[in-house]
Amino acid sequence: MSQMTQIFDRLREEILSLGLAPGEKLTERGLETRFTMSRTPVRAALLRLEGEGLVHRAGRNWVVAPLDLGEIVAIAEFRLPLETTAVRLACARRVEADLNAIADMLEACRPTAPREEWHRLGTEFHVAIAKLSGNALITKALAEAMVRLHRVRWLEVSDEASRERAWNEHHEILTLIRKRDAAAAEAAIAAHINETRNRLLAALQDDRERFRAHGFKIIGAD
Amino acid sequence: MSQMTQIFDRLREEILSLGLAPGEKLTERGLETRFTMSRTPVRAALLRLEGEGLVHRAGRNWVVAPLDLGEIVAIAEFRLPLETTAVRLACARRVEADLNAIADMLEACRPTAPREEWHRLGTEFHVAIAKLSGNALITKALAEAMVRLHRVRWLEVSDEASRERAWNEHHEILTLIRKRDAAAAEAAIAAHINETRNRLLAALQDDRERFRAHGFKIIGAD
DNA sequence: TATCCCAATTTGGTATCCCAATCAAGCGCC
DNA sequence: GGCGCTTGATTGGGATACCAAATTGGGATA
Numbered sequence: 001m002s003q004m005t006q007i008f009d010r011l012r013e014e015i016l017s018l019g020l021a022p023g024e025k026l027t028e029r030g031l032e033t034r035f036t037m038s039r040t041p042v043r044a045a046l047l048r049l050e051g052e053g054l055v056h057r058a059g060r061n062w063v064v065a066p067l068d069l070g071e072i073v074a075i076a077e078f079r080l081p082l083e084t085t086a087v088r089l090a091c092a093r094r095v096e097a098d099l100n101a102i103a104d105m106l107e108a109c110r111p112t113a114p115r116e117e118w119h120r121l122g123t124e125f126h127v128a129i130a131k132l133s134g135n136a137l138i139t140k141a142l143a144e145a146m147v148r149l150h151r152v153r154w155l156e157v158s159d160e161a162s163r164e165r166a167w168n169e170h171h172e173i174l175t176l177i178r179k180r181d182a183a184a185a186e187a188a189i190a191a192h193i194n195e196t197r198n199r200l201l202a203a204l205q206d207d208r209e210r211f212r213a214h215g216f217k218i219i220g221a222d
Numbered sequence: 223m224s225q226m227t228q229i230f231d232r233l234r235e236e237i238l239s240l241g242l243a244p245g246e247k248l249t250e251r252g253l254e255t256r257f258t259m260s261r262t263p264v265r266a267a268l269l270r271l272e273g274e275g276l277v278h279r280a281g282r283n284w285v286v287a288p289l290d291l292g293e294i295v296a297i298a299e300f301r302l303p304l305e306t307t308a309v310r311l312a313c314a315r316r317v318e319a320d321l322n323a324i325a326d327m328l329e330a331c332r333p334t335a336p337r338e339e340w341h342r343l344g345t346e347f348h349v350a351i352a353k354l355s356g357n358a359l360i361t362k363a364l365a366e367a368m369v370r371l372h373r374v375r376w377l378e379v380s381d382e383a384s385r386e387r388a389w390n391e392h393h394e395i396l397t398l399i400r401k402r403d404a405a406a407a408e409a410a411i412a413a414h415i416n417e418t419r420n421r422l423l424a425a426l427q428d429d430r431e432r433f434r435a436h437g438f439k440i441i442g443a444d
Numbered sequence: 445t446a447t448c449c450c451a452a453t454t455t456g457g458t459a460t461c462c463c464a465a466t467c468a469a470g471c472g473c474c
Numbered sequence: 475g476g477c478g479c480t481t482g483a484t485t486g487g488g489a490t491a492c493c494a495a496a497t498t499g500g501g502a503t504a
Contacts (some may be wrong), residue, residue: 051273081303137300160312
């Protein structure tokens with residue numbers, strides 16, 4: 001594995017887990033020292049992270065992308081048509097073995113799972129469903145949208161009741177795809193996306209000052 | 223403007239105009255010589271182009287992304303839900319001045335316009351409509367999809383009748399958005415996308431060998 | 445205390461070099 | 475003629491040095 005890939009993976013993970021705070025300044029020479037590598041792979045990694053929207057240029061500085069709470073609504077608007085299309089295509093194109101793999105994924109991560117696992121499932125499930133559509137563009141676009149939502153979702157403290165509900169909704173969507181019931185699957189995924197949107201908006205509505213106290217740069221939803 | 227940006231812009235343009243053939247190998251040192259700049263900005267530019275899907279790694283080489291005719295269908299599947307959502311939101315959120323700007327764009331590029339201008343309008347119109355939605359994710363996703371389709375569309379030799387039809391369809395979509403007739407606008411954009419898909423598939427069906435004679439690497443749709 | 449100026453430091457952009465892995469061409473053998 | 479091996483060339487990954495522009499902090503002055 002190249003140095004660039006190591007740095008990229010590490011930084012990506014820290015950004016998504018909020019270990020690197022939104023708005024935090026990064027410098028090539030700082031990272032060079034931190035990773036004990038030269039600037040060349042650091043820069044290549046930063047360029048790739050920039051391409052993923054995880055870091056930006058602010059003047060001549062690199063900064064971790066701020067948290068944009070305003071994106072919660074925009075992402076739901078984006079996901080709704082894409083994911084309903086994805087499940088409709090999935091009903092037509094799904095392969096039994098892939099369905100079983102997703103079912104295994106769900107069984108391996110019940111609502112009582114550790115927080116990080118639970119969080120990861122929330123993304124992986126949706127991307128796996130999109131893959132069933134057989135459309136790489138839809139899959140990629142959705143994966144990118146879920147990455148954008150990753151940090152915001154991490155800030156939400158989900159209780160057991162909402163986890164149960166989410167898990168059951170995931171399970172129901174998968175079942176409907178297995179039964180090739182496209183209309184019901186579309187309705188189920190749409191409801192799930194809207195539920196996610198509303199839950200996030202409610203949960204984060206009053207916590208903005210708390211996040212800022214962590215040094216997070218928050219924009220949007222003012 | 224930095225050297226990296228100059229190289230990036232130049233290469234991007236040549237790839238999209240098929241001046242750099244799909245599948246063509248690029249080397250850092252070759253580009254260094256060609257642009258009379260050091261490898262550092264060349265490498266940065268290549269990384270950015272990679273992020274846009276315009277170049278790939280093949281083993282240790284950089285190559286211009288092949289032409290994937292199989293994407294014609296996938297892109298239409300992707301655009302359909304996105305653009306219908308975009309026009310529906312546009313009906314609600316559009317601003318008069320933006321509508322007029324798009325109308326001016328259409329007037330400035332009639333079906334008799336030079337090929338390059340006509341080609342550019344085909345992309346810019348759709349991105350401008352998506353912008354009316356006020357959803358940056360949808361706009362960006364669509365812009366990227368149009369870039370993917372750019373080279374394929376360039377290969378099509380459009381006749382005057384099909385240009386007239388396309389121009390009228392664009393005009394009709396804009397008018398429906400202006401009138402806030404969401405249902406009709408969605409139907410019109412859907413029909414337009416499907417028409418584009420069918421037209422491209424038909425036009426390119428028998429021309430694959432001709433393109434390969436140009437040294438283009440063609441994949442998909444076999 | 446506030447403001448301004450200056451020098452030092454920082455930072456990204458670029459150039460150049462070194463290294464290891466891969467590839468291509470040529471040669472020899474069957 | 476074909477195949478395998480060797481050697482030299484090519485290529486990207488990484489390291490380091492230089493440069494110019496921007497930023498920061500400290501000192502002086504009002």
